[in-house]
Amino acid sequence: MPADDTAPLFSERKGFGRRVINVLNGNPTIIPMLVLIVGVIAFSLIVGERFLHPFNLSLVLQQVTVIGVLALAQTLIILTAGIDLSVGAIMVLSSIAMGHLSIQFGVPPALSLLIGIVTGGICGALNGIFITLLRLPPFIVTLGTWSIFNSVLQFWSGGQTIRQQEIAADAAVLQWTGTAFRAGAAQLTLGSLLMLGLALLLWYILNRTAYGRHIYAVGNDPTAARLSGINTRKVLFSVYVLAGLICGIAGWILIGRIGAVSPLGGATANLDSITAVVIGGTSLFGGRGSIAGTLMGALIVGLFRNGLALAGLDVLWQEFAIGILIIIAVGFDQWLRRISV
Template sequence: MSTSTGASTAADFDVRRHDSFGLRLQHALHANPVLGPLAVLILAIIAFSIVNTRFFAAANLSLVLLQVTVIATLALGQTMIILTAGIDLSAGAIAVFSSILMAQFCVKAGMPAVLALLLGFACGTAMGALNGMLVTRIKLPPFIVTLGTLTIFFSLNSVVSNSETVRGTDMPSLMTWTGEAIAIGNFQLSYGSIIMLLLFGFFFYALSRTAWGKHVYATGDDVEAARLAGIRTGRVLFSVYTVAGLLYAVGGWILIGRLASASPNVGTEYNLDSITAVVLGGTSLFGGRGGVIGTLIGALIVGVFRNGLQLAGVEVVWQGFAIGTLVLVAVSLDQWIRKVKG
């Protein structure tokens, strides 16, 4: 009988030890959402460098960063919206439409490049503000609002561009400047990537060190509690969508440099890609938890997986399968983390 009791005690100890590790992990990931994505990125880099030694070549790493620059910029704006428990399905549409407007201002209207660029940024900001107004004033769900404006902006994009691509050679050099690069040894760092990294640094500070950033998190965590605490949640939400529109327009400028043209026929996958980067980066779809550093890591995860699988000879369809599986795992992990107590 004493043997049975001893075995039971040992089993209980093992269960408590297992639960203790699970709880510690749950609390750690809740307190530091970036840890999970960072671990995935490091493991992916190690795995793909073993599968193909070309992965760590400077030229290939330059390509990975270049490929994720536009998506990361859009995902930055998407992050702030998702932090408020919203979502923006029009991110790619605003970016592409803004790029077309910039090109048309230069080529068709004959405006100076700086003026065309500023007007393009203003148009992107206005599109984001429209989303914000419909969400805050008309009280429409963000999903429905941005689903509608997605279609509207892509339709206007086709009308304004007449479905024609504007070549980079027809535009002033400032419009395609973001596609130029500086050499760091064999590594090529584009000006678009530098702009993207600077934006991430700025908004990391804004979200973590300013009253506006704290209000964004509070609104996403519990909008009613934030309102009762004196936060003007309507203004916060409007500002988030407006700032996101500006970031999408900057992404449109970077896109022109990336393609060396302004094409109305790109960007259909940018909306989902930006959301994917945010989710993989550990930002909760329910709002109030996450950050821009995680989003940058999430965008890099997407780029590393696609590039690594391509080097490994995996077909495109299975690359999409792998990214989709990662998203499901990330959302499931988020649900588990949200159950943490105290």
């Protein structure tokens, strides 16, 4: 019988496919990076020069800053195979604490700012206590605390907004993150720079410290992490506290972004933060993902919404497109996990 010349070819293809899968598993930012590049090229062809204008691209960065910071907090949680539905409520509650302590109770603005960020950390600690000590599912815990925190902020604020003029007169430091400056034809804000700086710090923690490796280990296999000597409860609790502090910083950036302290400022922030994380390549099952991917995910959402708006599509279709992206991202993650086994 003649030799089967196709066998080596199939073997080579299989080996190449396995190498591609290993690369994708080891570098979860590759896919969101490609989606971002393809999106930029597509919208530049559809919309034209308006889309690629530096001012428009910098506007997208400004628009995703608040959600980007929340998504950084959400990334830490999801890396441990958890989820936090309360991040938006923590952010708004922190901003309410900053604004009302400063404007209504006369607390020095800098101290009010610090208390507001600590408020976020306390909220995160409550989530961590319920999850680590009572061993309740993160989804249920944060769904409950979302309702609790939202009720507290509505009671504290009385449903009233502290307007821009009041803050500017008495507590200008609270609006500092909204300060804009020119960079050539682009216009950036200090809040956007703060987001990038925070992302760089978290990247260093996750990739260059033992604590970061412990976070990945707990998310990948908590039993194996515990047997290797990692205090999984301590790591989980600290992650929720850290995420809460980041949400407090997001509350500060929110005030600068909208110029006011509003109890309605983060209505869709919970889902938007999860959207950015998932599209950015972080697995909902924990143990795989990156800070860079999360930033790309937030930018992808912002670019798609901006590009579709410039193309004249209704907001309805913008949300439709984002929904498709989420399903594709989660489906790809599931497929990648199955074939990697």
